[in-house]
Amino acid sequence: MIIVIKDNQMTIIDEIRNRFEGTHEVFVHHNRVAIQGISETDLTQDEKIAADAIIDNVPAAVQGSRLFHPEDTVITTKHSQIGGAHFTMMAGPCSVESAEHVMKMAKVAKSGGATILRGGAFKPRTSPYSFQGLGEDGLKYLRAAADAYDMDVLTEVMDQDHVDMIARYTDIFQIGARNMQNFSLLKAVGKTNIPVMLKRGMSATIDDILNAAEYIAAGGNHQIMITERGIRTFDNKYTRNTLDLGAVPVLQKLTHYPVIVDPSHAAGHTEFVVPEALAGVAIGASGLVVEIHDDPAHAFSDGAQALKPDEYRQMAAKAFAIRQLITTPNEEKSEVTL
Numbered sequence: 649m650i651i652v653i654k655d656n657q658m659t660i661i662d663e664i665r666n667r668f669e670g671t672h673e674v675f676v677h678h679n680r681v682a683i684q685g686i687s688e689t690d691l692t693q694d695e696k697i698a699a700d701a702i703i704d705n706v707p708a709a710v711q712g713s714r715l716f717h718p719e720d721t722v723i724t725t726k727h728s729q730i731g732g733a734h735f736t737m738m739a740g741p742c743s744v745e746s747a748e749h750v751m752k753m754a755k756v757a758k759s760g761g762a763t764i765l766r767g768g769a770f771k772p773r774t775s776p777y778s779f780q781g782l783g784e785d786g787l788k789y790l791r792a793a794a795d796a797y798d799m800d801v802l803t804e805v806m807d808q809d810h811v812d813m814i815a816r817y818t819d820i821f822q823i824g825a826r827n828m829q830n831f832s833l834l835k836a837v838g839k840t841n842i843p844v845m846l847k848r849g850m851s852a853t854i855d856d857i858l859n860a861a862e863y864i865a866a867g868g869n870h871q872i873m874i875t876e877r878g879i880r881t882f883d884n885k886y887t888r889n890t891l892d893l894g895a896v897p898v899l900q901k902l903t904h905y906p907v908i909v910d911p912s913h914a915a916g917h918t919e920f921v922v923p924e925a926l927a928g929v930a931i932g933a934s935g936l937v938v939e940i941h942d943d944p945a946h947a948f949s950d951g952a953q954a955l956k957p958d959e960y961r962q963m964a965a966k967a968f969a970i971r972q973l974i975t976t977p978n979e980e981k982s983e984v985t986l
Contacts, residue, residue, distance in 0.1 A: 711865040712905055736764065737935065820844070828849035844869065844873070888953065
């Protein structure tokens with residue numbers, strides 16, 4: 649239940665805390681109080697009259713809900729602003745392969761307007777015999793490349809034992825699709841003050857991803873972005889996953905967190921990455937995260953879905969143009985060209 653309290657009745661917040669804390673989770677955001685696990689009928693008549701409030705029942709997320717937190721969350725890092733009116737490009741190789749290669753890819757990412765360098769140092773792979781990443785050395789290479797081009801680092805954390813170590817190198821934790829419901833890991837990153845990119849699981853519903861975000865928020869970390877990266881459907885013959893573009897506006901209606909689109913993992917094939925990326929921008933995503941590689945045929949992982957440098961730069965130029973078009977007032981759109 650969420651209670652929206654009038655400005656002249658703010659003192660009732662303490663009364664609500666005193667009554668329900670210890671038996672229910674109570675969250676306060678400005679003039680809104682969220683109490684998990686109860687409905688309006690659980691309040692006394694005196695409490696209803698004293699609050700003189702609007703009461704809504706919220707079935708899923710609480711701290712992530714628009715009803716609790718109407719304004720957009722904007723995540724601010726050293727080089728990026730994510731969410732709200734901002735559009736953020738994130739790019740880099742699937743895996744950090746060497747210091748020299750990730751430095752080269754950082755230059756490419758920056759040239760396309762990216763402010764965040766992505767790259768995996770610990771890789772969750774389908775086969776145990778596939779390349780698993782360079783570990784902490786890979787993090788050092790990634791950090792150095794990002795710093796050289798004034799970019800932020802986005803990298804995946806796979807288990808709670810690595811949280812403290814990876815925190816020394818990254819600006820944003822990535823929780824991969826396979827770990828979306830690794831609740832111990834979600835709780836661990838929730839105790840940090842480092843932003844978290846939470847990717848939707850391959851079979852996760854909208855409520856599943858919102859509830860996963862709650863595990864992070866419940867620990868005190870509200871710097872969360874949700875990423876649509878494709879889900880498993882009845883057909884994966886032609887693409888790796890099915891990009892659920894409809895989830896973007898749905899999530900933006902339900903939650904105040906930024907919503908990012910990952911066309912690389914959805915498409916799985918380079919030829920489909922660009923149109924899916926542009927569709928993600930057109931539908932209103934707060935940013936894109938894409939994989940790039942200068943020699944995809946010899947990439948250590950996921951080369952089939954990596955954009956070559958020129959492909960990436962062309963895609964990025966179109967993406968920023970589309971973003972400008974959809975956010976420009978109607979009277980000015982005649983001046984916008986693609």
